[in-house]
Amino acid sequence: MTEQTTRTLEQRVAEIEDRLAIYQVIAAYGPAVDSLNLEANDALWTDDCEYELDSGTRVGHAGLRDLLQTPFHQGVVTQGCAHVSSLPYVHLDGEDAYATNYHQLITHTDGQFKILRLTACRWHLQRIGGAWKIRKRTNMLLDGTESARRILRRAGTDP
């Protein structure tokens, strides 16, 4: 509470706006990729972004577009799918922010909806020109390997 009395109301409001803007970025990701809206997806990431997956790391907007154009991604979109993000835990650090949450890829297969992938996600965001963008995202499959638990254990810490 001491902290709150020394910070101005404007600073407190600005922090709240940061938190809600980061929620918006995370909430916008699924709708962009599940509707193959490449431009909307690009706009969420920095130019020098990295997307680290179990299968390797994609770099920049060109890398993101490659990912959305893989037969795997095109296939799940055609069948029907949702990339669902859970409510993130957000740690602000000036012009950087770190968010931790879960991600599910749910697909429609043979008339049923199944969770095809479940991952632990760490988002490093940066404020670029007043807008929060994804600088790096790391997704690790929650299949029992330690790398996913390591992401979850870092919630609330900076890099």
Place this chain on the structure above:
Amino acid sequence: MTEQTTRTLEQRVAEIEDRLAIYQVIAAYGPAVDSLNLEANDALWTDDCEYELDSGTRVGHAGLRDLLQTPFHQGVVTQGCAHVSSLPYVHLDGEDAYATNYHQLITHTDGQFKILRLTACRWHLQRIGGAWKIRKRTNMLLDGTESARRILRRAGTDP
């Protein structure tokens, strides 16, 4: 940032309150319908509300009550179910707002929990007497049909 210096702190706080009030409406929907709390559900919607589903459109509070009294809905509630909404992307436009998210209907069947339905949702909300209410909600099944992807592609745009 230019925008922020010209808006008053009061306007910025009011916008934040709008966003959080809309989260509350969306978070209240599932608990209302999964517990057959008809009054609580009515209170979330405008008098002239529309709920558009693959199976047709329900109109007004009477239409919502009809839906909750179908054998299908009564059945899933009796078995055990959750209508789970994901974190929405919210676009404010004065007294109107548009939210986009995913919706899962998870049911308990033969001792197991299954995702029975997965939909793309678009919520049109209106501020009525100071409270945000659902004017129209559209749910489209993510089974590969284009109508669901069209909803996702509209995230962040007004009607």
Place this chain on the structure above:
Amino acid sequence: MTEQTTRTLEQRVAEIEDRLAIYQVIAAYGPAVDSLNLEANDALWTDDCEYELDSGTRVGHAGLRDLLQTPFHQGVVTQGCAHVSSLPYVHLDGEDAYATNYHQLITHTDGQFKILRLTACRWHLQRIGGAWKIRKRTNMLLDGTESARRILRRAGTDP
């Protein structure tokens, strides 16, 4: 709107901060327990906390640690799992708050991700030394029993 004109901007900002701090507590729970981060989990709960489950009630930090050390919990973490919380409905009441949401335990079994448990959750939080902590959490399995629906029906009410 009448209410808003009589409350100061500082009071409105403080309420918003409460809401976001409660989101943070709920978003931090899953990452703590899924990575066996006992200290991080302890820090989310009050010293006199209670965690009521279908299987009984755990009391205090010692009770929470017992729960995380059961063969069941250790087993799902080893296989890969996520305790996923949905966006909560939050009711503030001074130094107390009540949140209602859904909780899924998703596990990795035989190469597949399955929803092992789906519960209705009620969180009673208290502000202790300026930080929101979990005083009591109640989880009831959504398997058709009335106790889970009773939790959902209480969304928005105090104890």
